[in-house]
Amino acid sequence: MNPYGDRILDHFRHPRNYGSLDEAQIRTEEFNPLCGDRVRIELAVAPDGTVNAARFQGDLCIIAKAAGSILTELVTGQTLNEVESLRDSKILDQLKIEIRPARLKCALLALVAMRNGIKAHRAEA
Amino acid sequence: MFVSESGDIFGSVTIGGCVDARVIEEAAEIMSSSQPRLINMELGDDEAREIGLACAGSVGIFLEPIAVQSADPINRIYDQAREEWKKGNNFALATIIGGSGPLPAAIGSRALVGKTAGPDSPFRDELNGILAREVPALIDSAAGSQTISYQLEDGSSVDVYLEIFRRPSTLLIFGAGAVAVPLVTLAATLGLRTVIIDASPRFASRDRFPEADQIRVGIPSEIAETLEFGPSTPVILVAHDYKIDLPILKKALTTGAPYVGMLGSRKRGRTILQMLRDDGISEQQLARVRTPIGLDLGGSSAAEVALSIMAEVIAVMHGRSGSSLSASRSGEAGTLR
Numbered sequence: 341m342n343p344y345g346d347r348i349l350d351h352f353r354h355p356r357n358y359g360s361l362d363e364a365q366i367r368t369e370e371f372n373p374l375c376g377d378r379v380r381i382e383l384a385v386a387p388d389g390t391v392n393a394a395r396f397q398g399d400l401c402i403i404a405k406a407a408g409s410i411l412t413e414l415v416t417g418q419t420l421n422e423v424e425s426l427r428d429s430k431i432l433d434q435l436k437i438e439i440r441p442a443r444l445k446c447a448l449l450a451l452v453a454m455r456n457g458i459k460a461h462r463a464e465a
Numbered sequence: 466m467f468v469s470e471s472g473d474i475f476g477s478v479t480i481g482g483c484v485d486a487r488v489i490e491e492a493a494e495i496m497s498s499s500q501p502r503l504i505n506m507e508l509g510d511d512e513a514r515e516i517g518l519a520c521a522g523s524v525g526i527f528l529e530p531i532a533v534q535s536a537d538p539i540n541r542i543y544d545q546a547r548e549e550w551k552k553g554n555n556f557a558l559a560t561i562i563g564g565s566g567p568l569p570a571a572i573g574s575r576a577l578v579g580k581t582a583g584p585d586s587p588f589r590d591e592l593n594g595i596l597a598r599e600v601p602a603l604i605d606s607a608a609g610s611q612t613i614s615y616q617l618e619d620g621s622s623v624d625v626y627l628e629i630f631r632r633p634s635t636l637l638i639f640g641a642g643a644v645a646v647p648l649v650t651l652a653a654t655l656g657l658r659t660v661i662i663d664a665s666p667r668f669a670s671r672d673r674f675p676e677a678d679q680i681r682v683g684i685p686s687e688i689a690e691t692l693e694f695g696p697s698t699p700v701i702l703v704a705h706d707y708k709i710d711l712p713i714l715k716k717a718l719t720t721g722a723p724y725v726g727m728l729g730s731r732k733r734g735r736t737i738l739q740m741l742r743d744d745g746i747s748e749q750q751l752a753r754v755r756t757p758i759g760l761d762l763g764g765s766s767a768a769e770v771a772l773s774i775m776a777e778v779i780a781v782m783h784g785r786s787g788s789s790l791s792a793s794r795s796g797e798a799g800t801l802r
Contacts, residue, residue, distance in 0.1 A: 373667060376665050376704075376708075378664040380684065399684055399708045399712055400708050401707075401708050404708075405708075
């Protein structure tokens, strides 16, 4: 029996956009002190605010890694405004299983990192 | 071991001290004669040895006078050695302690031999050539300081004591939890360097690891890419977390790390190894992972687990099984304990 579901396991075993970018306008890290997950998000942003490329990296649990993979796929080609308006439920739905409350932080770690990174980027601009 | 004219001592020759008292006694004569000498000592007195109450065997000890003045060549060579050590280089001090026929230099003459320190030595060229050829491999090998008898072209032989100075092993400890704390303390006591790697600044803190040589906080697999893995870097995984164990094992198993151990039950170990197998890691590589980690000492506290891990690391580094000496015959001779 696979408690994670096929979609999560696929993204865990074959994470998309895993790694780093040579040049990124947004680079941010987020740490979950409860489980020790640490993720780094990098976004290459065009002058018009479009995310041309997204990468994530970290030693992450199965759910956090799958969520990072799905999120980076999702935001590529979107504008920063669109990324900022992404709701938690969008990522949770994409994971295709019900995420228990204890694992919500894992599922949303990459999204939280991305939001914080965009916020810091806007503050610097 | 150093013995001063006033009888002060620093260091020791043996761990039990049975020889040291006699060395101190002989030292007085060496200082007054100003001549170095190799002496042989039987271990224990005859009567005690006869009924098995003393260690059997003998030990050769080279004693030499050292003048405090800086012009003394022994001081000079140790100054050079200290400089090499500061630079982080491994090397050997070669000392002539005897031989047969004409010696290539006087007894007590020394040369520093290493990979970067040239043989700026008082020896004849022939011996310098032999040392430059053979000593670098000895410096890298697991064996410690030793005496080697070299045959020279004229039929004579020379006994050279090679004192090996090698950087201490560095334990790469992934995971800064409860077991890592006594691990670092034990490693420091054993003269090993330690690097603690963890994602959490709360766990991997200087407060918790005052004796660690390095504390690295970040993404462990990323930090691992910046670390040097080699024959003197045992790798210990005590994170007890697959998200760290998997990438670090993948990395460590492609390196020459002499020891790769992972904390966890047999069941957990089997699952992790299967995941690595699925990722294409070979059976030969997987066989290097020691899990459950440590020797079977029976303890369960963090300190006891740390001790069992350190005991296994030491055994592996010395090519030993870690079994009780009393249950084998290997400790009967040649080991002073």
